[in-house]
Amino acid sequence: MILLLVSYLGGVLTILSPCILPVLPFVFARADQPFVKSGLPLLFGMALTFAAVASLAAVGGGWAVAANQYGRAAALALLALFGATLLFPRLADRLTWPLVALGARLSQKAAADETRASGSIAPSFALGIATGLLWAPCAGPILGLVLTGAALQGANAKTSALLLAYAAGAATSLAVALLIGGRVFTAMKRSLGAGEWIRRGLGLAVLAGVAAIALGLDTGFLNRLSAAPTAAVEQALIDKAHAKPQAPSLAMNGNPDMMAGVAMAAKPTAGIDDLPIEGNLPALSGAVAWLNSPPLTAQALRGKVVLVDFWTYSCINCLRSLPYVRAWADKYKDKGLVVIGVHAPEFAFEKDIDNVRRAVKELDLDYPIAIDNNYAIWNGFNNEYWPAHYFIDAEGRIRHHHFGEGDYAESEKVIQQLLAEAGKTGITGNIVNVAASGAEAAADMADVQSPETYIGYERAQNFTSTDPAVANKPHVYGLAPRLQLNQWGLTGNWTIEDQRAVLDAPGGTIEFRFHARDLHLVLGPGPDGKPMRFHILIDGKAPGADHGADVDAEGNGTVTEHRLYQLVRQSGTVGDHTFEIRFLDPGVQAFAFTFG
Numbered sequence: 001m002i003l004l005l006v007s008y009l010g011g012v013l014t015i016l017s018p019c020i021l022p023v024l025p026f027v028f029a030r031a032d033q034p035f036v037k038s039g040l041p042l043l044f045g046m047a048l049t050f051a052a053v054a055s056l057a058a059v060g061g062g063w064a065v066a067a068n069q070y071g072r073a074a075a076l077a078l079l080a081l082f083g084a085t086l087l088f089p090r091l092a093d094r095l096t097w098p099l100v101a102l103g104a105r106l107s108q109k110a111a112a113d114e115t116r117a118s119g120s121i122a123p124s125f126a127l128g129i130a131t132g133l134l135w136a137p138c139a140g141p142i143l144g145l146v147l148t149g150a151a152l153q154g155a156n157a158k159t160s161a162l163l164l165a166y167a168a169g170a171a172t173s174l175a176v177a178l179l180i181g182g183r184v185f186t187a188m189k190r191s192l193g194a195g196e197w198i199r200r201g202l203g204l205a206v207l208a209g210v211a212a213i214a215l216g217l218d219t220g221f222l223n224r225l226s227a228a229p230t231a232a233v234e235q236a237l238i239d240k241a242h243a244k245p246q247a248p249s250l251a252m253n254g255n256p257d258m259m260a261g262v263a264m265a266a267k268p269t270a271g272i273d274d275l276p277i278e279g280n281l282p283a284l285s286g287a288v289a290w291l292n293s294p295p296l297t298a299q300a301l302r303g304k305v306v307l308v309d310f311w312t313y314s315c316i317n318c319l320r321s322l323p324y325v326r327a328w329a330d331k332y333k334d335k336g337l338v339v340i341g342v343h344a345p346e347f348a349f350e351k352d353i354d355n356v357r358r359a360v361k362e363l364d365l366d367y368p369i370a371i372d373n374n375y376a377i378w379n380g381f382n383n384e385y386w387p388a389h390y391f392i393d394a395e396g397r398i399r400h401h402h403f404g405e406g407d408y409a410e411s412e413k414v415i416q417q418l419l420a421e422a423g424k425t426g427i428t429g430n431i432v433n434v435a436a437s438g439a440e441a442a443a444d445m446a447d448v449q450s451p452e453t454y455i456g457y458e459r460a461q462n463f464t465s466t467d468p469a470v471a472n473k474p475h476v477y478g479l480a481p482r483l484q485l486n487q488w489g490l491t492g493n494w495t496i497e498d499q500r501a502v503l504d505a506p507g508g509t510i511e512f513r514f515h516a517r518d519l520h521l522v523l524g525p526g527p528d529g530k531p532m533r534f535h536i537l538i539d540g541k542a543p544g545a546d547h548g549a550d551v552d553a554e555g556n557g558t559v560t561e562h563r564l565y566q567l568v569r570q571s572g573t574v575g576d577h578t579f580e581i582r583f584l585d586p587g588v589q590a591f592a593f594t595f596g
Helices: 002-016 018-028 035-060 062-087 089-101 122-134 141-153 157-192 195-214 230-241 256-265 316-335 353-362 376-380 408-421
Strands: 289-291 305-311 337-343 369-371 388-392 397-403 474-477 488-496 501-503 509-515 518-524 532-538 556-559 563-569 576-583 589-595
Touching: 002 157, 035 122, 035 157, 289 353, 305 316, 305 408, 316 337, 316 408, 353 369, 388 408, 397 408, 509 518, 509 589, 532 563, 556 563, 563 576
Parallel strands: 305 337, 337 369
Antiparallel strands: 289 369, 305 388, 388 397, 474 488, 488 501, 488 509, 501 589, 509 576, 518 563, 518 589, 532 556, 532 576
């Protein structure tokens, strides 16, 4: 009930958001009609349609988004026709009879014809459905929490109810505005006799709203415009309700502020000897597949000390912790330790089991790997981080956890103590000595001043191309004249999607002004899997000795599979540099930058 209330209040706040502007003309075009028979059905149709489409998009992935594009096109045509009927009464006269016969009258003049329509609410409800297909609210903290929860938990009554509550909140604030606006319009018509001019003005407003949505302003410029401090209010509501987001989030990503948060998130341990009981090992039955092992159960693991490592193969923080997990698995496997890697994907390509299987082989992981594509095990642990390590004793009780990188010696001492408690002998206090290379090498955190940066519009920040991001449509971008630290941009013809940007023509580039020793970029080839060539520059020059493991000294490399590519590893003093990557072949997919 608390989450429903928070979602509802988040929807109410959308009236203050600039992203509501394009749909306001559709709502206020019915302001002089009876609210119960016109305004209320419109808002109900809008709320219901938005909740349904958002649920499908959250749990259905790209196919739902693609299908909705056809619905948006039809809705734009319907509302453009509605605006035209407001502007041109003769057009309304000609369209009135067939539209009434279909139960979808669009014009206000047709609404006055009581003898043929008998006060039908169908036209307003149809307009509400069209508006719901077009509405793209700004993704504030509350809507982000709801949509991510829907994506993780799948299609169920709870997530659909939260989305409907959000839409109902928006409809409530619009209803209040519509009631007030209707009275104002009625008074103006009585006092000025300007009904026809008001009608035509509303028609122009409707057509302007259609144009704004068709041009992508609702998901581009307006989504970045801060007209009201609603985000702070929404976050305060979440904090007061103690609503923990169930979205996966990186515990450490090279951002010093994030690292400070991890230090608080990880359980402090004054002494290893005193390990409290934090809960019991949840069920492991939610995995969609297992690698290197038959399915394991909590009951079958009794008597064993268990380390559960939540990871995903394109996560740089996970890759840097894997050498230690791999070393612990080898060192203590004959002493009673079972290491279980729970692969919980961040990007869609990480749900492909063949991709995970290939990564497991390349990373030389021979311990059991649970494929947690539906986040069943993740939610069973109430986990929120990659990487996350949970230490379970021989009685099946969680005794310790650690989020993010680091504190490896402490973690190994926990393993040693739990094995000793289980009666295992020959456990020394020696700590593994790990010498990792490539992307697995430890980060130089003292010089990391650039945060993990996503390229898809869902979580992109500091995007500075000449045009704002156009969602899900090909667009030619140009780069801003000068990038500031941690700003980035695209050049060339790209389609920016929720999680990635896809290059539509050869020669496209990505530039990033960064400060870190290492720069990584998560990339993937096109649907046909053909290798994609690229070339990188640092401050306009070939990288030379500063090249990463996946490029040569001249800056040449190839995208062959979906994974994290190490493109820069500086050998000298770390400073601010401009990174550029140019792709010679179309179809490449770019997901996220990480640093170390």
